[in-house]
Amino acid sequence: MKATSIAQVISFLFNPVMLLVFLPLLLVYKTTGDVVVALAWTGYTMIFLLAMTFFIIYGVHKRFFTDLDVSKRTQRPLLFIVCFVMGIVYLLGLMFLNGPKILMVVVIGLLLSVFFASLINTRLKMSIHVATVSGLLFALAIIYQGYYYLTLLLIPAVAWSRLEIKRHTLPETIVGGCFGILLSLGMYLLVQHLFKY
16 A cells, blocks of 8 residues: 555544544543443534534535645635634533533633634644644543553654645644644643543
8 A cells, every 4th residue: 555545544534523523422421421421412513523524525515625624724714714603503502401511611622722723824724634633632641541642653643644645744734733732731721620620
């Protein structure tokens, strides 16, 4: 198998939407110990992730996005606006349904990340793939510890894949990785302080 093919597989498997499917499952289970509740909130989250996926596919079909990665920096503001609006609707739904507080805090963190990513986007096309994988894996390593620290080795693999398929430059992947790690660390400290988890 050629290096480019391997890079495409890695890039697909560590797509931000696919990774975010597991976040509510892990966090809600960690904080409640109830797998059924965790699965229910994962289903709720899936509705929004599928809506974002269909929006991006629609955008590619209508040609206001060049590709599924929304590779052009000039096309990303629309993506960020829609992500922000979807995040607000998701948060309002959580509040209305009396959802887990941990998800509310995480969504606020994600809303802040969309805001800061949009600011960074004005200067540099940060790798959202690397930012998402870095943030999620760093959070897992902090929360679960032990052998989960080994998952951090996937961060350079995802960065390599984005470079190999020529979606990003080295600085763009480095900024994405640092952004994801700093966001996770900030959210972890906030959750520790607010909820004593």
